[in-house]
Amino acid sequence: MTQVPLTDAVHAAVSAVIDPELRRPLGELDMVREVAVDDDGRAAVAIALTIVGCPAADRIEREVRQAAAAVGGVSSVEIALGVMSPTERQALTEKLRDGRPARQMPFGPDALTRVIAVTSGKGGVGKSTVTANLAVALARRGLRVGLVDADVHGFSIPALLGLLDADGLPPAPTRIDELMLPPVAYDVKVISIGMFLRRPGEEAAGVVAWRGPMLHRTVQQFLTDVFFGDLDVLLLDMPPGTGDIAISVGQLLPHADVLVVTTPQAAASDIAVRSGLVARQTGQRIVGVVENMAALTLPDGSTLDLFGSGGGEAVAAALSNPDEVVPLLGSIPLSPGLRAGGDTGQPVVVGEPTDAAAQAIEHVADALLRTARPLAGRSLPFTPR
Numbered sequence: 001m002t003q004v005p006l007t008d009a010v011h012a013a014v015s016a017v018i019d020p021e022l023r024r025p026l027g028e029l030d031m032v033r034e035v036a037v038d039d040d041g042r043a044a045v046a047i048a049l050t051i052v053g054c055p056a057a058d059r060i061e062r063e064v065r066q067a068a069a070a071v072g073g074v075s076s077v078e079i080a081l082g083v084m085s086p087t088e089r090q091a092l093t094e095k096l097r098d099g100r101p102a103r104q105m106p107f108g109p110d111a112l113t114r115v116i117a118v119t120s121g122k123g124g125v126g127k128s129t130v131t132a133n134l135a136v137a138l139a140r141r142g143l144r145v146g147l148v149d150a151d152v153h154g155f156s157i158p159a160l161l162g163l164l165d166a167d168g169l170p171p172a173p174t175r176i177d178e179l180m181l182p183p184v185a186y187d188v189k190v191i192s193i194g195m196f197l198r199r200p201g202e203e204a205a206g207v208v209a210w211r212g213p214m215l216h217r218t219v220q221q222f223l224t225d226v227f228f229g230d231l232d233v234l235l236l237d238m239p240p241g242t243g244d245i246a247i248s249v250g251q252l253l254p255h256a257d258v259l260v261v262t263t264p265q266a267a268a269s270d271i272a273v274r275s276g277l278v279a280r281q282t283g284q285r286i287v288g289v290v291e292n293m294a295a296l297t298l299p300d301g302s303t304l305d306l307f308g309s310g311g312g313e314a315v316a317a318a319l320s321n322p323d324e325v326v327p328l329l330g331s332i333p334l335s336p337g338l339r340a341g342g343d344t345g346q347p348v349v350v351g352e353p354t355d356a357a358a359q360a361i362e363h364v365a366d367a368l369l370r371t372a373r374p375l376a377g378r379s380l381p382f383t384p385r
Contacts, residue, residue, distance in 0.1 A: 041075035121271025149192030162345025250282025269311035288329035
């Protein structure tokens with residue numbers, strides 16, 4: 001005989017388990033098929049996974065078992081894992097879209113997600129490292145954060161966030177029909193072209209030799225076909241310069257905010273101004289400048305200006321005009337911890353939070369939150385009853 005109150009309690013417990021990829025409760029996703037508890041407290045739970053070979057299967061089974069076993073009166077737990085039917089998957093994808101048609105970008109001007117494109121004039125200024133750490137810092141403030149690695153030719157975000165398998169490759173996104181679920185690292189949902197490239201040993205492994213239309217379509221697919229869910233902030237790690245992807249992002253996301261990264265060196269700061277000016281031409285708003293690789297304080301208290309000084313202030317001044325003052329949001333000093341974190345895949349804001357670079361990045365994250373656009377005058381995504 002089934003114990004109805006105990007069965008209800010177990011059902012509620014397992015329904016509250018969060019799917020690690022979709023970041024929603026199993027009950028809300030209709031993944032809990034059956035729950036039964038006999039008179040001896042033996043619980044039997046049937047779960048429907050989204051796809052065959054679901055990479056989160058082991059974790060879901062483990063957490064469902066733990067949730068059921070934690071209910072008072074349960075003596076043992078048996079888990080049966082199945083797979084959704086095509087009809088069930090279709091219903092799930094429609095639920096996830098929340099009425100939005102397939103292949104429609106959810107980050108338009110009226111969306112509540114704030115889009116921030118992180119750009120630089122030239123490569124080698126640490127733009128991707130800054131972007132990855134900023135994403136994690138914002139997520140640690142309780143925000144729902146997504147990160148698009150739009151630097152297609154020089155992608156590095158998966159490695160910076162430790163999203164690599166035993167072969168040193170980023171994991172492929174899980175697909176539910178036409179939806180792609182981005183892998184998650186440090187509570188940041190991440191998508192990168194590196195997740196779609198061929199394995200080592202195959203011809204042209206890890207190489208992207210694309211131009212205009214292919215690059216535009218890749219960025220467009222990242223924005224339309226990847227299911228990020230409800231985000232507070234979407235960061236884009238832009239390629240250096242003012243090429244095809246910068247133009248495409250300007251066309252697809254003309255309402256995006258732009259954060260310009262430079263170093264103190266004049267050779268970098270002069271070029272960084274160009275990337276900001278091109279972004280402004282597309283209608284995007286420059287919210288600030290970040291100076292990376294600033295002076296390092298040595299143990300004896302002296303400073304080492306390896307790349308000079310003043311570059312960040314110079315870029316902010318050059319991008320400012322009577323109608324729009326562009327602030328210098330922060331200067332991130334040279335830091336062995338920041339460099340080491342990039343090599344190990346553990347952002348410095350997590351691995352060494354007291355490091356001077358980590359504290360500077362946290363300061364920039366706070367400053368970014370203060371530059372958010374007001375909601376006044378914007379359409380909100382709800383319909384009055």
